[in-house]
Amino acid sequence: MTAAILTVDDSASLRMAIRIALTGAGYAVTEAVDGEDGLTKAAETRFDLIVTDLNMPNMDGLAMIRSLRAQPAQAGIPIIFLTTESDAAMKAQAKNAGATGWLVKPFEAEQLIRVVRKVLGR
Template identity: 75%
Template structure:
C-alpha cells in the first residue's frame, strides 16, 4: 500500500521539489500552501505523514501541528519539519508540539525519502 503524504509549504518551488522526491520514491503526495490549507486537507483526507514548513502566512507549522494533534485521526501521525530554521529553542517547541523530526532547507531529496521511509516503516 502506498503511503499518502501531505506537504505543507508556502514556497511553490519547495512543494514541487518535495513532491518530485517523494513521488519518485513511490509515495502519493498532496500539497497545501500553508497550515490552514493543510488542516483543511487533513479534514477531508487521510495522510500517513505530514512534511511541513515552519514559517508560513495564515498559519505557521507549529500552530498547525498543535491543531492536528487534537484531531483523533492524526494524534500519532509522523510530522517532519522541513525548514530553514535551525535554532535549538524552536526545535524544542516543535518537539513539544508533536513533531517527529527535523530537516533543514536546502535539503537533499535522497535524505528526505530516507527519513520518510524510516518514520513510515516502508
C-alpha cells in the same frame, strides 16, 4: 499500498521539489499552501505522513501541528518539519507541539526520502 503524504509549504518551488522527490520514491503526494490549507486537507483525507514548513502565512507549522494533535484522528500521524530553522529552542518547541522529526533546508532529495522511510518504517 502506497503511503499518502501531505506536504505543507508556502513556496511553490519547494512543494514541487518535495513532490518530485517523494513521487519518484513511489509515494502519493498532496500539497497544501499553508497551515490552514494543510488542516483542511488533513480533515478531508487520511495521510500516513505530513511534511511541513515552519514559517508560512495564515497559519505557521507549529500552530498547524498543535491543531492536528488536538484532534484524536490526527494524533498519531507522523509529522516532519522541513525548515530553514535550526535553533535548538525552536526544535524543542516543535517537538513539544508534536513534531516527529526535523529536516533543515536546503535538503537533498535522497536525505528527505531516507527520513520519510525511517519515519514511516517502510
